[in-house]
Amino acid sequence: MSTLRHPSRLLAIDGVAVSIVFLVMLGYFSVASPAFLTGDNIYNTFVESISTVLLAAGLTFVLISGGIDLSIGSTIGLSAAATLFVAMTGASTLMAVLAGLVTGLVIGTINGAFVAGAGVSDFIVTLATLSIGAGLLKVFTGRTQLTGTDNASFLALAEGRILGIPTGVFIAAVVLVVLEVILVKTPFGRAVYATGVNANAAFLAGVSVRRIRFSVFVISGVVAGIGGVLLASHLNSVQPGLGGGYELTAIAGCVVGGVSLAGGRGSIWRAALGAFFLSVLSRGLQLIGVDPLWFSIVTGAAIVAAVAFDRGAQRWLQSSPRPARALKTAADASTAQNAH
Amino acid sequence: MPTSSTHSSAGLRIQSILSKPGSGIVVMLVLFVIVMAVVSPAFVTFGNWQNIANQGVFVLLLALGMTVVLIARGIDLSVGSVMGLSAGVSAYLITQGLIFPLALLAGIACGIFCGLLNALMITKLGLPDFVATLAMLGVARGVLFLWTAGTPFTRYMTPAYSLVGGQTQIAGFVSIPIIISIAACIALSLLLRRSVLGRYLYAVGGNPDAARLSGIPVNRIKTYAYLISGGCAGLAGVILAGRATNVAPTMGTGYEILAITAAIIGGAALTGGQGRMIGAVLGALTITLITNAMNIAGISSEWQQLVTGVILLIAVLLDRLTTYFKHRQRSTEIAAAVSVDPTAKPVQHVMS
């Protein structure tokens, strides 16, 4: 209630500040470049950002549980290769899609087994699988030219239209909603939060921390697999370095959206927003014709500004009178309670 | 380490050795070297180990700083770019006629300054470490691109710089970069183990809230960590400029991941409070050895990435044995302590 009487307190709600920065940015680009709001650009922006948005969403599970998954960059590339390879053999679209999903599932399972089963550092394990995946992709594409298929139903996966919306965007949106529901509405989701907040406490409260740690890597892998399928359908070609560096963009997107690398904090829609934010930023800067030499500096500064505003707003509200803090503490308490 | 065993049984002694952090990596490295010696005798020549040492110092220096930051529960993604920028600073200043030692100092100062900016963004603006240093990664790289306009800095090499860059060996067997790395390693090791700052770094990383409550100036400690990391990156940069003999705008790209990997192989963790300098050395050695060995064994570059990943997995799995033995060691010790001296205090797990 109090948030309605004091509009500034809206900022205390996680994600609102970043959303505001995002809208301001959209406004600025729309004014600064007439090409920004054209249908073509909007279409391209959405379609091209699907991969990193999906990766960020899958990664969010891992991050909230207190882990990290670097392998997603090569997982998406390898899944795309597997999908396209099967599609090019003339197999059905369903088989092609399954090939991509299974690839993601396998890599996610390997990660999960090493991290949760053997208890090895997730950073190193997923860095190793990142390297193995990228290496496999290189060797694979070096032997087979993945130059595309004519299978129309396969190509329609990403490039078709539903109600005027590109199918790929539609599918990605559905995946995001499902993930958000799993994270927020299920006991499993709450256990993921609990594990990230305090794994020991979660364990004592009866959460099977190992199972959770295993599952989040599987989810991350499968979502990367979905991303790979859509990417293969969109590009209809796969190259040796496909997906390289996506992991950093996805992590950056998550962090911009307020997902904490220390675990326990974040949500799917904010991670997706963060990744989309970076995508729009990069496009917008190009449309307004920023000198490429300035590009990485401006990008860096913009990320800092956005996140600083977000954190600044929260800190300012927390240091000034109660309601915001009370609201947050209550939220934390309910999360903790749900976890038990 | 508190767990020095008093038992004479050989089995227990081996267990005790294997329970030391990083010993799994040592075992892995020894096995690796034996295999490579069989594959190619050239691998175990003195000349090759000289090469490995000279190639590895850059990852090592970055990993030393990274370990300090990781101990304090931070992460520094900017080290690769900062290394490139520092290299650019000293190279450029030499071409502008600044005397050599000052140019080197300016390069190192540039690294420290970048570290300071990282720290300010994190402590004053409240940015997550990842975001602040990611932004710095972009900014430092961008500045180098703007400054060089895409064309590498060249023509700054002098005989003195060849010496600093490790191209000329001293007394035929050791180079300045190796001496500097050893010195940095010892200095930081002493800092971590013997100084108040060192204890505070572990405390801040182990549990920031507890550290804050017990009166440790958390922000200041974190700032020191980033200054050290920036300084290490600056130092690595000025040496790299001497080795590469030109400063391309892309210099140092991707080194941040190598540095983090080396630190984590060496026992540091993203969750803070853990890590040692000797671990960073082992980590950097592992990474450098893998590439060197693959080149010497004649593994085609197409396969190298894949093989790197597999070796990394094997390495971390072997290192898991350490923890396995550590648990056994501790339980044997507790049992022994209890049976010999009923008044003995339980063995505590001390930060290492």
Added chain:
Amino acid sequence: METDPAEKASLVSSRRRFLGTGALVGTVGLLSACTTPPGGATSNGGGGASGGGAEGSDDYTAAIKKLVAGRELQVGFTPPVLSEYYTQMENAAFTRMAQLEDLYGVKWKWEKSSPTGNFNAVEQQISTVQSWTSREFDIVFICTGANFATMQGVYKKAMDSGTKIFQFNQPVELYPIDDVNTVSNIGYDNRWQSGYVAGKFIADTLKGQGKIIQIMGPAGSDWTKARLVGFNQAMSENPGLEVVGSADGGYLRDKGLSAAQDLLTRNADVNAIYGENEDMALGASQAVDAAGLKQWDGNQGVVIIGADGLLSGMDAIRNGKLTASVDVNSVDNAIKMIDTAFQSIVLKNYVPKVSNITTHLVTKDNVDAYASYINGVMSPAKKY
């Protein structure tokens, strides 16, 4: 870049001389094949227009000027990375654009964008092309490491909406030319004009006998693939040559140095090193020095050859740090690129789908000629 004052003065005067000639003779540069020896870089290019005796006359200039009618072209230039090679190209392009503007009144608006290496390198170029298409650019010059098939889709959309794509320095020889959705591709054949040249030079210098190590670019890149085809062809023609080691030097000098050190450890008796670009070859050169080996002195030592044609590489050749290099001609690449676009977009002429320029094998004997050829364009009359 350092140029001594005397050299600079002579460059300036040679440019003035050219502009003077330009005014007199008109369109030497635009229309005829190169008749001037290297050094008069600005007079090269050969747009390959109508030909015949009329070119260069005042009438012709005036007529073309009328056709151009002061048209302004919005141009985007996107190389895969910012490097010395592409800086040389850009300056050569500016030199040529300034001449065309001077002669025919065509106006240029130039924008450059290239991935700066942090993340999303390839995607950044795709979205660059899309952005420029949205902004209705007339011309996009592109060279990219992105997948061939991926780019064809991007190109097609751009071309359909009126933004004309020209590729430069792109190994199109690896693909069926009918699949390439560009107006034209300006470059050289990486197989026979680069890789083969390097292999042949090593064979000739070593009289067909010896051990070779290769320092290659990142595995899987089209340039590496194409150049290797040519290099391997030269190897198979000379069975006395043996490639004893190969490593990835990532196109960077320090990585090239480390890779060469590793390979030299096992093969200390190597006779030649092929660096796929000059930076890696220069790294290899340092490794040879550090290993206490002698570099090629005309009779013996290790032969080191790179490829690029950078001013810094030419310095190294002059100083005996590099035996030779395949200069893939940044200058002609750029001039031909501008001329082709001018012919195609402004004059609506029919340009070849592939235009290959001349590449040079640079050694100590001819390095001055090709270095001054590049220096001739490094201070263009106008920057865009």
